[in-house]
Amino acid sequence: MARNASPMICPRCGIEMNHHAEKLVYPTESGDDAAVDSVLGGIVEELHACPACGAGASRRAGDRGPRDLPG
Amino acid sequence: MKPARALCIPVILGTVRQGRMSLPVARLLASELTRRPGIETELIDIARLPLRVDDAGEATKDPTFSSVMSRADALVVVSPEYNHGYSGLLKHVLDSCLKEYVHKAVGIVGVSAGPFGGTRGIQDLVPVLRELGLVTIFWDVNFSSVQRVFDESGSLRDQAYLPRIDQFLKELVWMARTLRHGREHIALG
Numbered sequence: 001m002a003r004n005a006s007p008m009i010c011p012r013c014g015i016e017m018n019h020h021a022e023k024l025v026y027p028t029e030s031g032d033d034a035a036v037d038s039v040l041g042g043i044v045e046e047l048h049a050c051p052a053c054g055a056g057a058s059r060r061a062g063d064r065g066p067r068d069l070p071g
Numbered sequence: 072m073k074p075a076r077a078l079c080i081p082v083i084l085g086t087v088r089q090g091r092m093s094l095p096v097a098r099l100l101a102s103e104l105t106r107r108p109g110i111e112t113e114l115i116d117i118a119r120l121p122l123r124v125d126d127a128g129e130a131t132k133d134p135t136f137s138s139v140m141s142r143a144d145a146l147v148v149v150s151p152e153y154n155h156g157y158s159g160l161l162k163h164v165l166d167s168c169l170k171e172y173v174h175k176a177v178g179i180v181g182v183s184a185g186p187f188g189g190t191r192g193i194q195d196l197v198p199v200l201r202e203l204g205l206v207t208i209f210w211d212v213n214f215s216s217v218q219r220v221f222d223e224s225g226s227l228r229d230q231a232y233l234p235r236i237d238q239f240l241k242e243l244v245w246m247a248r249t250l251r252h253g254r255e256h257i258a259l260g
Contacts, residue, residue, distance in 0.1 A: 018254065018255055018256060018257070018258055019258055019259055020173075020174055020253060020254045020255075020257065020258065020259055021173045021174050021204070021254075021259055022259060023169070023170070023173055023204055025169065028128065028129075028130070045170060047170060047173045047174070047254075049254040049255045050255065051255040051256055053076075054076060054251065054254075054255060056141055056170070056171070056254075058170045
């Protein structure tokens with residue numbers, strides 16, 4: 001598992017989560033415009049998963065903490 | 072060694088139509104999943120989801136559906152074909168989540184009253200699932216002339232469907248296991 005400069009930590013297990021995907025999403029609110037990557041054409045959302053419990057989490061690229069911890 | 076976590080593979084019944092013949096299909100798929108060791112499943116009937124229809128996308132997210140999608144390792148989508156397409160409300164429900172789906176497997180079960188087993192609806196659904204971040208498998212199950220496949224009690228009349236479902240689920244489980252390993256252990260880049 002590659003080391004991330006700002007790793008996402010699983011809130012259940014306290015260990016580093018695996019950054020497995022980046023998904024381009026599109027702004028739906030005017031406040032989102034600043035987050036758009038002008039080269040890629042959307043907002044890059046990082047997806048992480050815990051190697052121990054499987055929990056998922058996501059955040060916008062460049063953010064340091066989790067924006068969303070589904071499930 | 073810790074016992075392996077069970078795979079979570081819910082079945083989505085993708086229609087709200089009255090008298091829908093996809094209901095026995097979805098029940099059969101859930102039943103076949105239940106018979107496999109190490110798999111948890113549940114039947115998600117989109118007719119029972121409290122999704123609003125005065126908005127679209129993640130703004131309509133239902134917390135319960137989102138939670139099940141987060142826990143899921145793979146999905147079975149039972150998709151009837153209506154006028155050569157999938158149901159509009161199935162799309163509405165699927166669009167209510169996004170991050171929950173990424174790098175998870177999905178298999179499609181097509182259903183039709185005619186002879187083509189929902190293949191046209193499946194072909195239209197595949198690019199939608201891809202954009203949602205799901206990974207489609209190369210096996211489908213096609214229920215043609217579905218009104219003849221089940222009896223009045225919802226029991227399967229044509230046993231030839233069972234080996235087809237077995238092949239479909241074998242591939243789906245393999246993909247679910249593989250993608251779970253990738254999500255949890257293989258870093259991007």
